[in-house]
Amino acid sequence: MPLLKINRRFNAIYLAALLSVLKWDLYYAGQCPRDQSRSVRKVLEHHMEEFLQGDADALPRSCPFHIHRDMYHDHESHKIEESYGKWYCNYCGKSFYAESFLDNHFSRRHPQHVYTGPDSVCLADYCDIFRCDVISGRVDPTFWDTALCIEDDMVELATDCQEVFKRCFTEKLNSGPVFEAINKTMSMVCSSLTCSRYWFTGKVEENQWLMLLKTFCTVFLIGSLIIYYFLAYHHFFSESLFLDNPVPQRHSSLFEAEYYPKPYKRKRHRHPPQI
Numbered sequence: 001m002p003l004l005k006i007n008r009r010f011n012a013i014y015l016a017a018l019l020s021v022l023k024w025d026l027y028y029a030g031q032c033p034r035d036q037s038r039s040v041r042k043v044l045e046h047h048m049e050e051f052l053q054g055d056a057d058a059l060p061r062s063c064p065f066h067i068h069r070d071m072y073h074d075h076e077s078h079k080i081e082e083s084y085g086k087w088y089c090n091y092c093g094k095s096f097y098a099e100s101f102l103d104n105h106f107s108r109r110h111p112q113h114v115y116t117g118p119d120s121v122c123l124a125d126y127c128d129i130f131r132c133d134v135i136s137g138r139v140d141p142t143f144w145d146t147a148l149c150i151e152d153d154m155v156e157l158a159t160d161c162q163e164v165f166k167r168c169f170t171e172k173l174n175s176g177p178v179f180e181a182i183n184k185t186m187s188m189v190c191s192s193l194t195c196s197r198y199w200f201t202g203k204v205e206e207n208q209w210l211m212l213l214k215t216f217c218t219v220f221l222i223g224s225l226i227i228y229y230f231l232a233y234h235h236f237f238s239e240s241l242f243l244d245n246p247v248p249q250r251h252s253s254l255f256e257a258e259y260y261p262k263p264y265k266r267k268r269h270r271h272p273p274q275i
Contacts, residue, residue, distance in 0.1 A: 032122035034103045037072055039132040040123040047185040051178050058178050061119070063168035069121040074113045075106045129161040130189060134199055141199040149195035161190035 044052060044065050051058040052067050059066045067073050078090035079102060087102045088095050091110050096102045106113070124132070133139040165186035173179055192198060 036124035071115045071120045158193040
């Protein structure tokens, strides 16, 4: 009986711990999606990687894009991509075949490394101004998406975008490379919030060139095969490449008279003149 009670207590404790971990995972998965946060983080790293990864104090703490305010920053810094499709957890050394599996592992096994301070920031909250669904390719624009776009709503969204980036500026930070990087990022992100540019991404142009290259290679390959089989057919099944019924050439020989008799000439009879 005492052993049975101990087992029951152990099972209860294990179940409570498991439920707490699952509750933590479901809470943050629903409140702050990792994939959307990653989309915003990639845009910021593309324009300000030198200041985000180098000097942590380059940006003021009031800036919502400060790396120490990112709730998933510690998790992201403990990701190791050894090769394409193979990821490692730098906390415990486990390997995974997809980044999404590693994200689930972080949520279940290492939730204590999620920053939950009073100034923590979920980057997914800024997906409306960073166009997460567009730049990640999760959403393809339809005719009605562009036709029903309201320019006034876009102007309001662009204003909100500028207000967010203005939090990164301070009285001391009014010039220099950090100021220029923030200003450039703000210009790139906020200028895309128009009906004409909202659905545009840098990947579109790359895909167009890739599609053009594939089309050219396909046409070249098909044309080469057609020419190859055309020449092969005429080489094996025809005596001439350009004439269907070639005229046999005349060759001189000793028996030329036999094979090529002279044409018959009609003799003319001269009549005596009449007197």
